[in-house]
Amino acid sequence: MLEERPLTYDHRAIEPAWQARWEADGIYRADDADPRPKYYVLEMLPYPSGDLHVGHAKNYTLGDAVARMMRMRGNNVVHPMGWDAFGLPAENAAIQRGIDPDSWTRQNIDNMRRQIKLMGTGYDWTREFATCDPEYYKWNQWFFLRMYERGLAYKRETPVNWCPHDQTVLANEQVHDGRCWRCGHLVERRNLSQWNFKITDYADRLLAGIDRLDGWPERIKTMQRNWIGRSEGATFSFDIEGIGDARIEVFTTRVDTVFGVTFMAIAPEHPIVAKILAAIPPEKATVEAFAASLSSKSELERTQLMEKTGVPTGAFAINPLSGERVPIWVTNYVLAEYGTGAVMGVPAHDERDFEFAQKHGLPIRQVIVPGEGTGELVAGDLTEAYCDDGVLVNSAQFDGVESADARIAIIEELESRGRGKMTVNFRFRDWLISRQRYWGTPIPMLYCERDGMVPVPDDQLPVVLPRGVAFTGQGSPLANDAAFINTTCPKCKGPAKRDPDTMDTFVDSSWYFVRYLDPHDSTKAFDKAKASAWMPVDQYIGGAEHAVMHLLYARFFYMFMIDAGYITGDDEPFTRLFNQGTLLRGGEKMSKSRGNVVGIDETVETYGVDAMRLFLLKAAPPEDALEWTDEGIVGRVRFIQRVWRACEPLAAEAGRTPLDQLPACAGDAQRALVRALHLALKSAHDETSTRRFHYNVTTARLDELVNLLTAATRDEALAHDPAVLYAIHALPIALAPFAPHIADELWQRMGHATSVHIERMLDADPAALAVDEITVVIQVNGKVRGRVQAAPGVGEDDVFALALAESGVQQHTSGKTVRKKIFVPDKLLNIVVA
RNA sequence: GGGGAAGUGGCGAAACGGUAGACGCAGUCGCCUCAAAAGCGACCGAGUGUGAGCUCAUGUGGGUUCGAUUCCCACCUUCCCCACCA
Numbered sequence: 054m055l056e057e058r059p060l061t062y063d064h065r066a067i068e069p070a071w072q073a074r075w076e077a078d079g080i081y082r083a084d085d086a087d088p089r090p091k092y093y094v095l096e097m098l099p100y101p102s103g104d105l106h107v108g109h110a111k112n113y114t115l116g117d118a119v120a121r122m123m124r125m126r127g128n129n130v131v132h133p134m135g136w137d138a139f140g141l142p143a144e145n146a147a148i149q150r151g152i153d154p155d156s157w158t159r160q161n162i163d164n165m166r167r168q169i170k171l172m173g174t175g176y177d178w179t180r181e182f183a184t185c186d187p188e189y190y191k192w193n194q195w196f197f198l199r200m201y202e203r204g205l206a207y208k209r210e211t212p213v214n215w216c217p218h219d220q221t222v223l224a225n226e227q228v229h230d231g232r233c234w235r236c237g238h239l240v241e242r243r244n245l246s247q248w249n250f251k252i253t254d255y256a257d258r259l260l261a262g263i264d265r266l267d268g269w270p271e272r273i274k275t276m277q278r279n280w281i282g283r284s285e286g287a288t289f290s291f292d293i294e295g296i297g298d299a300r301i302e303v304f305t306t307r308v309d310t311v312f313g314v315t316f317m318a319i320a321p322e323h324p325i326v327a328k329i330l331a332a333i334p335p336e337k338a339t340v341e342a343f344a345a346s347l348s349s350k351s352e353l354e355r356t357q358l359m360e361k362t363g364v365p366t367g368a369f370a371i372n373p374l375s376g377e378r379v380p381i382w383v384t385n386y387v388l389a390e391y392g393t394g395a396v397m398g399v400p401a402h403d404e405r406d407f408e409f410a411q412k413h414g415l416p417i418r419q420v421i422v423p424g425e426g427t428g429e430l431v432a433g434d435l436t437e438a439y440c441d442d443g444v445l446v447n448s449a450q451f452d453g454v455e456s457a458d459a460r461i462a463i464i465e466e467l468e469s470r471g472r473g474k475m476t477v478n479f480r481f482r483d484w485l486i487s488r489q490r491y492w493g494t495p496i497p498m499l500y501c502e503r504d505g506m507v508p509v510p511d512d513q514l515p516v517v518l519p520r521g522v523a524f525t526g527q528g529s530p531l532a533n534d535a536a537f538i539n540t541t542c543p544k545c546k547g548p549a550k551r552d553p554d555t556m557d558t559f560v561d562s563s564w565y566f567v568r569y570l571d572p573h574d575s576t577k578a579f580d581k582a583k584a585s586a587w588m589p590v591d592q593y594i595g596g597a598e599h600a601v602m603h604l605l606y607a608r609f610f611y612m613f614m615i616d617a618g619y620i621t622g623d624d625e626p627f628t629r630l631f632n633q634g635t636l637l638r639g640g641e642k643m644s645k646s647r648g649n650v651v652g653i654d655e656t657v658e659t660y661g662v663d664a665m666r667l668f669l670l671k672a673a674p675p676e677d678a679l680e681w682t683d684e685g686i687v688g689r690v691r692f693i694q695r696v697w698r699a700c701e702p703l704a705a706e707a708g709r710t711p712l713d714q715l716p717a718c719a720g721d722a723q724r725a726l727v728r729a730l731h732l733a734l735k736s737a738h739d740e741t742s743t744r745r746f747h748y749n750v751t752t753a754r755l756d757e758l759v760n761l762l763t764a765a766t767r768d769e770a771l772a773h774d775p776a777v778l779y780a781i782h783a784l785p786i787a788l789a790p791f792a793p794h795i796a797d798e799l800w801q802r803m804g805h806a807t808s809v810h811i812e813r814m815l816d817a818d819p820a821a822l823a824v825d826e827i828t829v830v831i832q833v834n835g836k837v838r839g840r841v842q843a844a845p846g847v848g849e850d851d852v853f854a855l856a857l858a859e860s861g862v863q864q865h866t867s868g869k870t871v872r873k874k875i876f877v878p879d880k881l882l883n884i885v886v887a
Numbered sequence: 888g889g890g891g892a893a894g895u896g897g898c899g900a901a902a903c904g905g906u907a908g909a910c911g912c913a914g915u916c917g918c919c920u921c922a923a924a925a926g927c928g929a930c931c932g933a934g935u936g937u938g939a940g941c942u943c944a945u946g947u948g949g950g951u952u953c954g955a956u957u958c959c960c961a962c963c964u965u966c967c968c969c970a971c972c973a
Binding site for chain 1: 888889890891892893898899900901905906909910911912913925926927928939940952953954966967968969971972973
């Protein structure tokens with residue numbers, strides 16, 4: 054028997070020691086000059102909220118396994134980590150608890166960095182930065198100025214949530230039931246002049262680029278397409294009766310229904326409202342009261358009202374095609390921000406218009422009928438809008454024309470009269486980046502009494518966020534800070550004021566992945582050659598909650614950078630995207646606010662990092678939601694200990710066994726063992742190559758291997774067999790991407806001076822996977838009736854002969870005629886009888 | 888309302904056109920032990936049979952196929968995202 058001694062893998066001693074050693078040796082640093090093929094693995098930039106839980110560990114463990122796997126497959130891997138450090142929580146901490154946002158954030162970063170290292174992750178920490186570092190956000194300001202120069206950053210009046218008591222702008226999440234989160238006063242809408250990035254200029258490119266993103270999940274691409282929301286239609290104008298040259302422009306995708314217009318619906322904010330009321334005053338009071346009742350409500354509330362309401366303005370519009378006179382209504386269901394802010398009301402062919410017309414007794418006229426140009430009206434009394442295409446009726450010269458043709462013909466008619474044209478509208482709007490907050494990147498703009506709006510010159514960047522400002526919760530800390538606001542105009546040297554706003558934190562995360570490639574450059578955002586060499590990100594990993602905004606903004610920014618020539622290559626930054634599933638506990642997403650978190654520190658202390666990592670990889674495919682269970686991780690602790698007991702006593706001996714050739718296998722047990730090893734290797738390679746990352750299957754293969762190893766090492770006759778020693782020697786390599794600590798510890802005990810993590814992953818050898826006897830399944834009429842053993846490559850006739858000797862097969866074939874045989878070599882023979 | 892994903896043992900899951908349930912968790916039994924824990928071993932979808940086995944079984948109903956968990960259609964259920972975008 055093997056020597057009896059306490060065989061326990063002591064994670065508390067071993068794991069921290071390896072983490073220290075890796076850091077000291079710098080084995081995860083990426084070298085720009087390394088000639089091997091580059092591979093950029095990136096997990097989405099985390100917000101330093103404070104404490105990590107095992108849900109975060111799920112995300113980082115997968116990224117880490119992928120990075121380690123790619124490194125061991127011979128790539129020059131860059132795998133960086135940093136902090137999305139600006140944002141509202143830090144400012145709330147300042148307001149509520151008087152903590153400086155910078156100190157609060159830095160403390161959180163320190164703790165989270167410690168915890169991420171505790172997970173045994175292999176990041177290149179030399180590339181770390183936080184977006185709240187002036188050395189980083191300086192370049193946010195620099196990019197802003199470059200966009201401004203190109204007309205991609207512009208100012209526009211936009212409504213915001215405004216608390217009249219605290220005299221401050223509120224983020225949507227600070228408004229609860231229409232009231233201020235701090236003081237409970239009713240929130241109003243107020244217009245402020247704010248900065249926007251003209252992302253809509255890139256709408257078509259952002260949309261077209263999606264088609265090339267073969268490595269992205271289909272659902273994310275669909276969400277982006279829907280968010281961009283391209284729709285083709287016509288924009289044309291109606292005259293307003295009695296008001297000189299005033300016209301109302303409408304946008305519609307169904308210009309074929311234009312003869313069915315029975316009213317005009319406009320948003321209360323539409324500028325024409327004031328003109329109408331000035332010229333035709335009788336309904337002034339009603340309309341203004343209606344507009345006022347909506348003005349305080351956010352778009353969200355208005356749309357959640359669901360019930361469509363409105364009031365007539367007393368004015369009439371003239372249908373440019375029919376010459377018909379229709380009333381103009383102000384309604385809550387037309388959005389000022391989309392299209393032209395005015396809609397032609399066609400109740401017969403639009404659900405919303407139908408609902409509105411029914412409620413307000415407006416006429417409903419059908420002009421599209423289903424079918425092949427019959428011209429027959431289905432009925433005068435529609436019970437719902439008919440929204441499909443069909444054939445036009447009641448439409449003058451367009452009667453009998455198919456909808457699709459009619460749309461083209463009518464647009465041409467309108468165009469010939471100078472009344473309208475074909476247009477494309479997008480659902481998404483320009484990216485509003487101004488935030489009336491402190492903890493963000495100051496917008497590098499000045500307002501001079503003499504020179505007007507003046508950009509901050511590049512040599513005066515960064516505009517540094519002042520420290521020690523007052524956080525009262527009232528007003529904006531920056532706007533209130535006279536020392537910050539008051540400055541000198543770079544043109545006239547006269548007095549000027551700074552823009553009091555900061556940028557949306559999505560700006561920070563829109564280009565950080567390029568900064569990692571040249572993180573300490575103080576002269577530029579990044580070096581063109583370095584960035585162009587490393588980009589694009591080969592594998593991006595993160596949650597689906599960023600499916601739209603972050604990923605769209607980052608794509609936009611990257612296209613801008615390519616266009617500006619800051620970087621060369623394809624204009625899509627993320628070749629492959631992997632969406633991790635969430636971690637659940639008690640059926641709910643693990644989160645601080647739900648109070649169901651399991652901490653990293655406790656888990657690592659109790660069970661060990663490797664056990665935690667293996668559980669997170671093993672329990673489910675990575676894209677699925679995964680339920681955390683304490684029993685599950687105990688099972689992985691058992692696995693770790695089984696590995697230790699099987700391998701550690703034989704480590705030195707196994708370390709002398711060559712790995713560059715397959716061992717001689719004296720018997721079935723040896724062959725099975727070597728085969729199990731190579732099946733595990735094959736799974737690891739396959740899951741990595743296909744980018745499925747279903748390492749839950751790979752870990753199952755490792756379980757099978759370790760089960761065989763356990764049996765073999767307990768058998769005195771087998772324990773020192775070359776095949777057994779070979780498998781033991783290879784196990785740390787196979788285990789390294791998933792359980793990096795025990796892997797390196799065993800590797801060292803096998804006599805290796807360098808880390809297992811810089812070893813080459815072993816290839817799966819087809820010779821080791823081969824078997825000398827296979828089982829062929831015999832089916833009769835598609836049902837399994839027997840199995841026969843044969844040598845691989847056995848022919849159909851031989852299998853058939855063997856099959857007929859099986860009693861189960863005979864039962865179902867005797868007295869019947871064999872009509873057909875389907876033979877799948879080495880797998881199956883299906884005998885079809887009748 | 889629109890879009891997307893998914894329904895397999897007591898549980899997490901595997902197989903994704905070819906032996907359904909690998910592997911793990913929970914459970915049952917055995918060995919070891921004074922005993923327990925740990926460890927090791929066996930069993931572990933349902934029904935039926937002494938047994939070899941047979942029958943049923945991957946949400947429901949159809950279809951394609953020699954053969955379907957896998958592909959197609961419809962329905963049911965659950966989850967996620969977007970929700971008055973003219």
